[in-house]
Amino acid sequence: MKILSILFFTIFLGNGCDSAKAQDMQNAVIEYTANTRGFYQKITLENQTITVSKDRDGNDKAAPIKISDADWKEVVACFKELELDRLSELKAPTEKRFHDGAAIANLKINYKDKIYETTDFDHGFPPKEIKKFVAKINSFVKKE
Numbered sequence: 296m297k298i299l300s301i302l303f304f305t306i307f308l309g310n311g312c313d314s315a316k317a318q319d320m321q322n323a324v325i326e327y328t329a330n331t332r333g334f335y336q337k338i339t340l341e342n343q344t345i346t347v348s349k350d351r352d353g354n355d356k357a358a359p360i361k362i363s364d365a366d367w368k369e370v371v372a373c374f375k376e377l378e379l380d381r382l383s384e385l386k387a388p389t390e391k392r393f394h395d396g397a398a399i400a401n402l403k404i405n406y407k408d409k410i411y412e413t414t415d416f417d418h419g420f421p422p423k424e425i426k427k428f429v430a431k432i433n434s435f436v437k438k439e
Contacts, residue, residue, distance in 0.1 A: 320371045324405040327432050329398040329418035336398075338432055343367050345435045362435065373428040379404060379411040385424055387416035402429060 325340040330351070337348040344359040362370070382402070391397035398418035402425060404411045416422060421429040 320374055322407070323374070325432065326403045326405075327400065327429065328403075329400040331395060331398045334398055336436070338436060340370070340432060340435075345432075347436055360435070366431075366435070370428075370431055373431050377404075377425065377428060379406060379409075382411045382413045382425070385413055385416075385422035387414065387420070387422060389417045389420040391417045391420065400429075 321342050323341070327338040327340075329336045335349060335351045339346045339348070340362075343362050345362055346357050346359045348355055348357050382404070389397070392399045392415065396417075397420065399415050400418040400421065401415055402413045402421070413422070413425065
């Protein structure tokens, strides 16, 4: 009976942590920026909404778009896999941005009053540790 109680308690606490992480995600601000001389895109993800800006100066007034619950669950699942303290240590897998072969990209996360940021990497070629998360963020942007 004790083992059963301990097992139940462990499962209950484990599920509580997941929902707490999802709730904390409501307070996170995620910014993905990609730019070159002629291209700029800033994706801001906050509180289950996404905003896409294509103006460096922020003069365009992009309306926030609500993210569906299913997509939000995927974002939260990807977010849980990130090691925020290690973001600044990630190495870019390619160097196309050095010769205008790709836009320069960057991921910045403001979470629990602390800012976590990657070093620059090629847009479309993020470090493998954040590839799934970056792909999910970029999937919300309509191709033009």
